[in-house]
Amino acid sequence: MSRSYEEIHRRSIEDRERFWADQADRLHWFKHWDTVLDDSNAPFFRWFRGGKTNLCYNAVDRHVERGHGDRPAIIWESVEAETSRTLTFADLHTEVNRFAAVLRRNDVNKGDRVLIYMPMVPEALVAVLACARLGAVHSVVFAGFSFEALADRIDGCGPKLVVCADGSTRKGKVIHLKQIVDRALDHAETSVPTVVVFDRGIDPWVPVSGRDVSWEEEIAAVGNARIDPVALDATDPSYILYTSGTTGKPKGVVRDTGGYMVALHASMDQIYGCAEDDVFWSTSDIGWVVGHSYIIYGPLLYGIPTVVFEGTPDNPNPGIWWEIIAKHRISVVFSAPTGMRMLRKFPTEWIAKHDLSSLRHVFLAGEPLDEPTYKWVKETLGVPVVDHYWQTESGWPMITNHMGIDPLAFKPGSPTREAMGWHLDVVDDAGNPVPSGERGYLVGHAPLPPGTLQTIWGDDERYLDSYWRMFERQGKSLYFSGDYAIKDKDGYFWLLGRADEVINVAGHRMGTREVEEVISSHPDVAEASAIGIDDEIKGQAIAAFVVLKKGVTPSEAVHKEIISLIRDRIGPIATPKILNIVDKLPKTRSGKTMRRVLRALCEQKEIGDLSTIEDGASVDEVRKVLEEMRAKLELPSGKDGSS
Numbered sequence: 001m002s003r004s005y006e007e008i009h010r011r012s013i014e015d016r017e018r019f020w021a022d023q024a025d026r027l028h029w030f031k032h033w034d035t036v037l038d039d040s041n042a043p044f045f046r047w048f049r050g051g052k053t054n055l056c057y058n059a060v061d062r063h064v065e066r067g068h069g070d071r072p073a074i075i076w077e078s079v080e081a082e083t084s085r086t087l088t089f090a091d092l093h094t095e096v097n098r099f100a101a102v103l104r105r106n107d108v109n110k111g112d113r114v115l116i117y118m119p120m121v122p123e124a125l126v127a128v129l130a131c132a133r134l135g136a137v138h139s140v141v142f143a144g145f146s147f148e149a150l151a152d153r154i155d156g157c158g159p160k161l162v163v164c165a166d167g168s169t170r171k172g173k174v175i176h177l178k179q180i181v182d183r184a185l186d187h188a189e190t191s192v193p194t195v196v197v198f199d200r201g202i203d204p205w206v207p208v209s210g211r212d213v214s215w216e217e218e219i220a221a222v223g224n225a226r227i228d229p230v231a232l233d234a235t236d237p238s239y240i241l242y243t244s245g246t247t248g249k250p251k252g253v254v255r256d257t258g259g260y261m262v263a264l265h266a267s268m269d270q271i272y273g274c275a276e277d278d279v280f281w282s283t284s285d286i287g288w289v290v291g292h293s294y295i296i297y298g299p300l301l302y303g304i305p306t307v308v309f310e311g312t313p314d315n316p317n318p319g320i321w322w323e324i325i326a327k328h329r330i331s332v333v334f335s336a337p338t339g340m341r342m343l344r345k346f347p348t349e350w351i352a353k354h355d356l357s358s359l360r361h362v363f364l365a366g367e368p369l370d371e372p373t374y375k376w377v378k379e380t381l382g383v384p385v386v387d388h389y390w391q392t393e394s395g396w397p398m399i400t401n402h403m404g405i406d407p408l409a410f411k412p413g414s415p416t417r418e419a420m421g422w423h424l425d426v427v428d429d430a431g432n433p434v435p436s437g438e439r440g441y442l443v444g445h446a447p448l449p450p451g452t453l454q455t456i457w458g459d460d461e462r463y464l465d466s467y468w469r470m471f472e473r474q475g476k477s478l479y480f481s482g483d484y485a486i487k488d489k490d491g492y493f494w495l496l497g498r499a500d501e502v503i504n505v506a507g508h509r510m511g512t513r514e515v516e517e518v519i520s521s522h523p524d525v526a527e528a529s530a531i532g533i534d535d536e537i538k539g540q541a542i543a544a545f546v547v548l549k550k551g552v553t554p555s556e557a558v559h560k561e562i563i564s565l566i567r568d569r570i571g572p573i574a575t576p577k578i579l580n581i582v583d584k585l586p587k588t589r590s591g592k593t594m595r596r597v598l599r600a601l602c603e604q605k606e607i608g609d610l611s612t613i614e615d616g617a618s619v620d621e622v623r624k625v626l627e628e629m630r631a632k633l634e635l636p637s638g639k640d641g642s643s
């Protein structure tokens with residue numbers, strides 16, 4: 001078989017079913033599938049219909065059974081806890097069985113939801129895998145989200161059990177996770193019968209009687225229990241992961257079991273170029289999709305160690321990441337451009353003093369990779385830097401260079417070409433391909449490959465509306481990614497940012513509506529507009545403009561209250577870089593806020609066409625407040641060229 005990218009990609013599209021069946025054969029199935037792809041209810045595609053398997057069995061037991069039990073599975077490095085720990089596949093097997101027994105004893109069964117609100121500790125992975133073992137649907141919530149964001153997700157998925165830690169620390173500062181869970185459960189409409197608390201001795205906690213149990217006591221009670229992995233339908237959901245969309249309500253992306261397993265496993269060698277003796281490190285967090293796919297499932301399904309890091313890139317010094325790579329002889333690193341942009345600020349001596357000879361590739365994703373950062377990483381580390389593009393919805397890369405096949409030439413600024421199984425295009429409003437070199441919407445031709453979202457939890461209509469209805473009227477079955485892109489004459493894709501109202505702050509997706517709704521809930525606020533603006537380190541940052549109700553005088557206090565409202569309701573990651581109170585917002589005659597005008601003013605760029613604006617004075621006003629703010633911060637004065 002030819003190993004060229006062209007050939008493999010063509011086969012993955014033209015002979016799709018055979019291609020994926022070959023990949024699926026590399027894993028264990030309790031029962032073989034009847035149909036590789038069931039597209040009878042498109043666009044609700046179902047892969048490996050009739051097949052029975054288990055993600056936990058394939059990620060843990062399978063390796064123990066083939067004699068790899070003493071190989072490392074999880075390498076935990078915690079700067080925060082000043083400790084490290086390695087769990088072999090055999091250790092992981094024991095721990096996962098025990099926690100699966102804890103779940104069982106607390107009446108968690110196949111199909112029940114379990115919400116996990118945990119820091120970067122091995123027990124978080126154990127909890128996830130124990131759910132997968134039973135067929136319970138996990139929903140991991142990033143342990144930096146506020147109690148209100150957590151409550152929304154609890155109401156969204158209705159968990160039977162919540163797993164949390166007492167607390168965690170960030171650069172030594174305590175985050176009261178259990179207290180946040182308590183507040184979230186007070187706030188949520190859903191009542192959750194059981195909360196399991198993993199006590200790290202960080203933050204003393206008071207159990208809620210009849211509801212809270214301690215991880216340690218529960219584990220002691222089950223002893224060395226063994227729980228057989230449940231033979232699940234390949235099409236059963238494995239997890240729900242919330243992500244931002246264009247409305248204020250986060251979307252619960254639903255993943256299947258069999259298709260996800262097959263796609264991730266195939267990606268480990270074909271895309272990430274891994275082999276059996278590699279060590280994989282994704283610097284993300286288990287609360288994000290990258291964490292689900294490439295901290296937990298991908299490396300473990302492939303049988304190689306995954307590094308779990310609890311800390312920040314610059315603590316105790318900006319050499320910590322490089323020190324960890326050297327210490328564990330890590331071969332593949334998966335990170336985000338933000339992390340690299342941050343580390344770039346420090347002298348390269350922090351890198352030079354570590355032996356990074358084990359490192360083969362650095363993969364970056366989550367946001368556009370700017371050329372200076374690309375060059376810096378490539379030159380200082382001396383290894384290929386692979387920019388690759390994907391989304392919570394896709395679960396694994398959509399556009400990438402395949403380091404395990406026959407890598408194509410890199411073009412800095414482009415994540416290269418379609419991943420195996422993906423047939424992408426760049427189209428106009430009517431869904432027709434635009435000529436190469438021209439901007440359009442990035443879309444995926446149906447059917448989507450295995451591992452992609454099945455639907456939005458409890459809301460099939462929203463799934464159709466968000467991803468498939470955009471071009472339906474033109475009779476086209478195209479998945480809308482939400483991004484603008486260009487395809488060049490060589491078939492390389494260039495991402496140009498979101499085409500919908502979603503902001504990407506340091507690789508974290510946030511809906512502008514989410515932020516606006518929170519601001520508008522302040523009793524003094526009449527209306528608000530939030531936009532994403534360029535930011536040197538984070539890629540994008542939030543700028544918010546607020547109009548107060550008549551009779552309310554703008555004050556520092558209101559300003560502060562709005563900021564803390566955002567931090568409380570969404571989390572510190574949503575704190576706006578700019579928040580300005582204005583008398584009016586620039587609007588079109590039809591009453592729509594002209595976000596592009598706000599963005600141009602903030603970024604000091606050309607404003608462009610103002611023919612549809614309702615009231616030109618609003619532009620002058622926004623410009624004036626921005627000038628005042630710049631003067632206060634002693635920033636260079638604005639020059640937008642529009643006057």
Ligand code: AMP
Pocket residue numbers: 243289364365366367368369387388389390391392393415481482483495497498504507508509
């Ligand atoms: P998330 O679902 O949070 O992973 O965010 C996915 C979004 O991040 C995509 O729709 C893009 O807007 C952006 N994104 C991810 N990877 C890249 C990349 N390599 N280049 C440009 N944008 C990216």
